[in-house]
Amino acid sequence: MKRFLILNGPNLNRLGKREPGTYGAQTLAELEAMIRAEAAALGVDVRFCQSNHEGVLVDAIHEAEDDALDGIVFNPAAYTHTSVALRDAISAVKLPVVEVHISNVHSREEFRHRTLTGAVSRAVISGLGFEGYLAALRFLAK
Numbered sequence: 001m002k003r004f005l006i007l008n009g010p011n012l013n014r015l016g017k018r019e020p021g022t023y024g025a026q027t028l029a030e031l032e033a034m035i036r037a038e039a040a041a042l043g044v045d046v047r048f049c050q051s052n053h054e055g056v057l058v059d060a061i062h063e064a065e066d067d068a069l070d071g072i073v074f075n076p077a078a079y080t081h082t083s084v085a086l087r088d089a090i091s092a093v094k095l096p097v098v099e100v101h102i103s104n105v106h107s108r109e110e111f112r113h114r115t116l117t118g119a120v121s122r123a124v125i126s127g128l129g130f131e132g133y134l135a136a137l138r139f140l141a142k
């Protein structure tokens with residue numbers, strides 16, 4: 001059975017609590033339940049990690065490779081636009097990473113248009129809401 005890491009970056013633990021206009025009204029727990037249901041339908045295994053700390057996210061990427069997972073669905077959140085460390089971590093592993101953003105970063109502030117991590121990811125999905133995570137998982141599961 002293929003195995004995937006669903007990795008979420010800073011502040012995404014606050015989903016559903018503020019800014020519903022940008023990120024929707026559903027919580028991280030509800031997002032994870034949706035992904036679990038999709039994984040069951042696809043016949044794949046998923047594990048989840050959310051952290052507000054850059055180094056923890058770097059370690060999670062390395063561990064996914066060490067554990068021979070088959071890919072990562074990654075929303076680096078604000079680190080998307082700033083983190084050379086996360087970009088290097090993605091480059092340092094062989095497994096495919098699909099970057100997901102709930103909002104369309106290209107229709108927002110200019111500082112969100114640049115994605116350091118997306119440039120070294122297999123693909124970037126932005127603006128499909130929670131559906132983006134499911135689309136990424138479906139792609140990786142093929």
Ligand code: CA2
Nearest residue numbers: 011012014015018019077078101102103
């Ligand atoms: O659209 C996305 O998924 C983002 O990765 C979300 C990040 C943002 O910095 C990126 O530019 C785009 C922010 C996540 C913050 O999540 C919150 C959730 C609820 C309330 C406040 C923030």
